[in-house]
Amino acid sequence: MAPFLNRFSAKQKRNIAITFVAGIACLVAILWILLRPHYVTIMSGLSNKSLGQVQTKLEALKIPNEINGSSVLVPKSQANTARVQLATAGLPQSGYIGYSSIQSKFGMTQDQFNIQVLNLLQESLGQTIQSINGINGAQVHIVMPQKQLFVSQNTSTAEASVFVQLSPGTELSSAQVAGIQQLVAHSVKGLTTQSVSVVDQNGVTLSNSGGVGNVSGASTGEMGIRSKLEQQLQQQLQSELTTIVGSGNAVVSVHANVSFNQVKSTSKQYQPAPGQKTGLVASQQTTSSSSKSTNQSGGAAGQSSSNPNLPTYGTSGNGSNGAQSTKRGSTINYDNNVKKTTTVQDPMQIQGYNVGVVLNASDKQITTQEIAQIKQFVSTTVAGKGAVNSVFVSKMPFHPSTATSSLGNGGQSKTLLWAAIGGGVLLVGAGVLLYRRRKNKEEVNETIAPQALQDLEEQLEQAGVSPDEQMKRQLAKLAKQKPDEFANLVRTWLVSD
Numbered sequence: 001m002a003p004f005l006n007r008f009s010a011k012q013k014r015n016i017a018i019t020f021v022a023g024i025a026c027l028v029a030i031l032w033i034l035l036r037p038h039y040v041t042i043m044s045g046l047s048n049k050s051l052g053q054v055q056t057k058l059e060a061l062k063i064p065n066e067i068n069g070s071s072v073l074v075p076k077s078q079a080n081t082a083r084v085q086l087a088t089a090g091l092p093q094s095g096y097i098g099y100s101s102i103q104s105k106f107g108m109t110q111d112q113f114n115i116q117v118l119n120l121l122q123e124s125l126g127q128t129i130q131s132i133n134g135i136n137g138a139q140v141h142i143v144m145p146q147k148q149l150f151v152s153q154n155t156s157t158a159e160a161s162v163f164v165q166l167s168p169g170t171e172l173s174s175a176q177v178a179g180i181q182q183l184v185a186h187s188v189k190g191l192t193t194q195s196v197s198v199v200d201q202n203g204v205t206l207s208n209s210g211g212v213g214n215v216s217g218a219s220t221g222e223m224g225i226r227s228k229l230e231q232q233l234q235q236q237l238q239s240e241l242t243t244i245v246g247s248g249n250a251v252v253s254v255h256a257n258v259s260f261n262q263v264k265s266t267s268k269q270y271q272p273a274p275g276q277k278t279g280l281v282a283s284q285q286t287t288s289s290s291s292k293s294t295n296q297s298g299g300a301a302g303q304s305s306s307n308p309n310l311p312t313y314g315t316s317g318n319g320s321n322g323a324q325s326t327k328r329g330s331t332i333n334y335d336n337n338v339k340k341t342t343t344v345q346d347p348m349q350i351q352g353y354n355v356g357v358v359l360n361a362s363d364k365q366i367t368t369q370e371i372a373q374i375k376q377f378v379s380t381t382v383a384g385k386g387a388v389n390s391v392f393v394s395k396m397p398f399h400p401s402t403a404t405s406s407l408g409n410g411g412q413s414k415t416l417l418w419a420a421i422g423g424g425v426l427l428v429g430a431g432v433l434l435y436r437r438r439k440n441k442e443e444v445n446e447t448i449a450p451q452a453l454q455d456l457e458e459q460l461e462q463a464g465v466s467p468d469e470q471m472k473r474q475l476a477k478l479a480k481q482k483p484d485e486f487a488n489l490v491r492t493w494l495v496s497d
Helices: 002-006 012-037 050-059 076-088 108-132 174-185 217-245 370-381 400-405 409-462 467-481 485-497
Strands: 039-044 067-068 073-074 134-144 159-166 196-200 250-259 262-271 280-292 324-336 337-344 348-358 388-396
Touching: 012 467, 039 076, 039 337, 067 159, 073 076, 073 337, 076 108, 076 174, 108 134, 108 174, 134 388, 217 250, 217 348, 217 370, 348 370, 370 388, 467 485
Parallel strands: 159 196, 348 388
Antiparallel strands: 039 073, 067 073, 134 159, 250 348, 262 337, 280 324
């Protein structure tokens, strides 16, 4: 490094240092401009209370934010995430979600400007909704009410519809659907969540019951609960099996047997008072009765009256003695303690789960022992949620396109990673190549300069003119024909001096 610097004068060294420092400063400034976050407006027209609620939520999500009047600004890279998270949380309660400013061209009418605003708003909302996990595409259609000429005419309200294309096996929860409705409703003035409908690629309306359409009342709620239970268990099993067999090598299906019949039972128990074998005496009744009968003597019936001449015979014993009897009774009524128990069972009873698992046999050879282990693992996992009715595990080769598409973002992230590594290797190789070419060029220049000087001296000796005149002619000729060699020659003379 020192020999290279010694080739320059003090003034040249100073200029090189100034140029180097200025270049570093410019590079830092350019990097700062390029890398600093570009803030965009995501909400505007908010009240002070809504501003505080939105800012508190953004700080909880660790999203940088700025407040500009009644508007909220966040970095452009996090704008979609902020809109979705705030809409899911039901924020803001006033105002509307905004978007980047629109440049109005000269001569544009108000109607043309409004159409441009509406198109950009629909496009921005579609991109934001598409950033939700599980949604591959989204289109938003907004119908704005037309302004009426007369006040007496009926004015219509704003309406919107959202078309979402879901990933295979994805089902939006009721909270996610409500978040989409909140997002769209707070993006348009005068639009309510009830006027926003969400439809998937199968034509099923999701906004009525969080994923199940065309059913009514209680059955809608029951199907939503059953679907949520199945989805939670399916996602848990899918995540755990992905860790075991790899991404895209397992498909899980869950069916929940749920009863929504409410059962009410009542029972009564009779038991004596504490410390007693019998109950408490409620009433007692005692009865007593006695009776006495007397014997009277007389002849045979009908003899004395009908035939007085017949003899009569008397009875032995005292005619005054008779039979006497006594009867006594007692009735006691006891009262026992009565315990009445009414049991009302939860109307939702999980009676069991049926789980089916299909493993990808084309990825690797799966043994019977591994299938049994996976079945035992699934049964143990499901047992923590409720009763296990049945678990079925099988293997079959997956279609290549299906296996590839099931990789999802994981495969894309790996591709980006390898692309970044390849780009880094190319940059390093290009830097090494440029360094070697520059070094070789300097070595060639250093060899060319003495060679040119030697040729020039030989030509001067052969000529008959004076050395000074020959030198001037040869230098002028060399400068015209070979300016690079002439520059190297001059530089060599300066260094040697």
